[in-house]
Amino acid sequence: MEAVIVLLVVVAVIVGIVGLLNSVRVVKQYERGVIYRFGRVNPLPKEPGLRLLTPFVDRMTKVNMQVVTLPVPAQEGITRDNVSVRVDAVLYFRVVDPIRATVDVQNYEFAMLQVAQTSLRSIIGKSELDDLLSGREQLHEGLELMLSTPATGWGVHIDRVEIKDVALPESMKRSMARQAEADRERRARIITADGELQASQKLSQAARTMDANPSALQLRLLQTVVEVAAEKNSTLVMPFPVEMLRFFERAAGGGATSGTGTAADTGAAVPVAEQAAVPAPVEEPAPEVAPSAERAELPAPGLQIPDPRTPEE
Incomplete structure (x- = not known):
């Protein structure tokens, strides 16, 4: 017991x-x-x-009440402008009501994955290619709104949804590359033309300034010579300008009355009054030549000229 x-x-x-x-x-x-x-x-x-x-x-x-990172598989679709693309995304969500997440839906993670795939396909068909490439913020907001409607009834809160990558066909990539290259070339030509326009305006202004002061042109010439001589790989032949000679004459106090050289030696122009005072050169007549001495006597027509060669030759 x-x-x-x-x-x-x-x-x-x-x-x-x-x-x-x-x-x-x-x-x-x-x-x-x-x-x-x-x-x-x-x-x-x-x-x-x-x-x-x-x-x-x-x-x-x-x-689990943590934030779940759910990768959405890549979905193929055709955009509104008839371009076939392949887009994948990532979804961030968390459970806020554990009762509804376990009672109202059998597997909330699988359900959210399927809803994300269908929403991504729908957003691809409603968008253009430029929106998928550059205007993704609006697409993210649209995807979040589309996923929030069923997720709220399952006790799930959508934190954010983002598009990770947009895969384009190779032909479309080449077309976009050519378009970008053409656009850059257009901008380069516009910038070059604008630079030439500004340079022409500055050169015209500089030409007017040098025309008012001839010494500035000589200084510019000397500066160009210095720049060319700095390379030390070329031979420079520089003509001596007449204006420089005039400058030296004025500096020496010679002017038009001093100096032993004439106007033709210095390259200066002779005034009109001086040109009138210079006597004109006298042309000498050519010597007469007698026609009989110049011309040889020609044989009369009808006469035969004997052959000076011998028979042996």
Whole structure:
């Protein structure tokens, strides 16, 4: 009898230990526990910490409340301007209502993946190629709005959704490269023409300034000579300008009355009055030549001229 009592006590202790181990649950900080009692869900999920359940009665399902990063597979589609593209995206979401995420939908992660794929295909068909390449912010907002409608009923909050990559056909890439090259060439030609216009305006202004002061032209010439001579790889032949001679004459105080050289030696122009005073050179008549001396006598017509060669020749 005593053995039976001891056996019952041992069995009770074992059952109690098993029930205690079965009723003790640890909920982590980033989790929430959904309790099912006889198949009915408890409206209040368990908070993080050590939790005791009713043995053999309660069942608990843990729901992760962290942000889930869900990559959306690449989807092929045709844009509104008839360009075939391949677009992939990434979705960031988290569970805000663990009761609805476990009761209202069977697998919320798989459901969100399918909704993201269909929404991405829909947004590709409604957009143009330029919007997919440059105006992605509006597309992200449109995708988030399309995903938020079913996600709200599943207790899921969409943090953000972004398009990762847009794959284009090789022919379209070449066409876009040619377009970009043509646009850059156009801008380069416009910039070059604008530079030539500004340079011509400055050169015209400089020409007017040098015309008002001839010495500036000589200084510019000397500066050009210095620039060419700095290279030391060419021979420069520089004519001596007449204006420089005049400058030296004025510096020496010679002017038109001093100096031994004439106007023809210095290259200066002779005044009109001086040209009138110079006597004109007298042309000498050519000597007359007698026609008889110049011309040889020609044989009369009809006469035969003897051959001076001998028969032996």
